[in-house]
Amino acid sequence: MKQWMKYAAAAVLAAAALTGMAGCGGSSDSKADGAKKHVAVIQIMQHGSLDAANQGVIDQLAKRGYTADKIEIDQQNAQGDQSNLKNIASRFKNAKPDVIIAISTPAAQSVANEIHDIPIVGVAITDFETAKLVKSNQKPETNVTGVNDRGPVEEQVDMGLKFVPSAKKMGLMYCASEVNSEIQAEQARKHAAELGLEVVEATVANVNDIQQAAESIAGDVDFIYVPTDNVIASSIPTLVKVTDGAKVPVFVGADSMARDGALGSISVDFYKTGIQAGDMAADILEGKGKPQDMPVQDPADLTVIINKTNASILGIEIPEEYKNAVFVD
Ligand code: TRP
Numbered sequence: 001m002k003q004w005m006k007y008a009a010a011a012v013l014a015a016a017a018l019t020g021m022a023g024c025g026g027s028s029d030s031k032a033d034g035a036k037k038h039v040a041v042i043q044i045m046q047h048g049s050l051d052a053a054n055q056g057v058i059d060q061l062a063k064r065g066y067t068a069d070k071i072e073i074d075q076q077n078a079q080g081d082q083s084n085l086k087n088i089a090s091r092f093k094n095a096k097p098d099v100i101i102a103i104s105t106p107a108a109q110s111v112a113n114e115i116h117d118i119p120i121v122g123v124a125i126t127d128f129e130t131a132k133l134v135k136s137n138q139k140p141e142t143n144v145t146g147v148n149d150r151g152p153v154e155e156q157v158d159m160g161l162k163f164v165p166s167a168k169k170m171g172l173m174y175c176a177s178e179v180n181s182e183i184q185a186e187q188a189r190k191h192a193a194e195l196g197l198e199v200v201e202a203t204v205a206n207v208n209d210i211q212q213a214a215e216s217i218a219g220d221v222d223f224i225y226v227p228t229d230n231v232i233a234s235s236i237p238t239l240v241k242v243t244d245g246a247k248v249p250v251f252v253g254a255d256s257m258a259r260d261g262a263l264g265s266i267s268v269d270f271y272k273t274g275i276q277a278g279d280m281a282a283d284i285l286e287g288k289g290k291p292q293d294m295p296v297q298d299p300a301d302l303t304v305i306i307n308k309t310n311a312s313i314l315g316i317e318i319p320e321e322y323k324n325a326v327f328v329d
Helices: 002-023 048-063 082-095 105-114 153-163 179-194 207-218 236-245 255-259 270-285 308-314
Strands: 037-043 071-077 099-103 120-125 144-148 169-175 198-204 223-226 250-252 264-268 302-307 326-328
Touching: 037 048, 037 082, 037 105, 037 270, 048 071, 048 099, 048 120, 048 255, 048 270, 071 082, 082 105, 099 105, 099 270, 105 120, 105 144, 120 270, 144 270, 153 179, 153 223, 153 250, 153 264, 169 179, 169 207, 179 198, 198 207, 207 223, 207 236, 236 250, 236 308, 255 264, 255 302, 255 326, 264 270, 302 308
Parallel strands: 037 071, 037 099, 099 120, 120 144, 169 198, 169 223, 223 250, 250 264, 302 326
Antiparallel strands: 264 302
């Protein structure tokens, strides 16, 4: 342990020396005027919603004057791997960027656990408080703030019942180790109970479990609900292949999952949440605020999204009230 700490300290010193040199020799301020701001981005994996949030952040930073030529942007994607998340977090700790953008709950948790003295702006995060990223959403009192993506879980479940009014059983699928999914699953269970629906659950540990988990419940339920779960979102086609075969519609927590083949969602606009987070990061870079006292923001608007191709595969009619939805193929 001692040995490890020595190495870490040496790495920090080396990084500090390098930054000092890159600034301008002799200055005691390593971030001297003219030095480029350094933004580090950590994303758990690639999928539509997270990519959209990422793009929103970058576009808004550019709009605020932080164009790619004026700042250094270090984009890191963990490809869904927990140990990659850890490695990226320690790299960021040593590199000491001016601000870290963390995309998804697992990504934010990995940097927040490791780093306490660099501002972190989280985006695509279900609940900052439950994930222990902040003391409270109103006043974080940690080095973390950002924009949550709390979607309307109840309305998403209602959507299932509107498409399948005779439904008695709802399937619920998510990855058991994602706290973001756990919170939404609890909300969905409660609401299903209020609606008189029986809930049949199938959790997964990783993408390799999805097919089997889906097969275990598809024959037994009237529709399936999946919250904004990173693991399942990365493999929607695997899930839908099974559920289409059983003619069971899948309702989801985010638009990208409907674009990838699930039947429908009432979704947060993730690009717009990225724009909000980009503004928060720009404020921090300009010294206008510190995460400690910047309240976590809520997403702005919701969109109903329906996958037409999936509706026709399932042979299911689109209820009148969703006629103005955004339709995708
Ligand atoms: N809300 C998820 C989290 O807190 C991230 C997320 C956003 C997501 N949009 C999604 C996951 C869509 C799956 C699908 O980590």
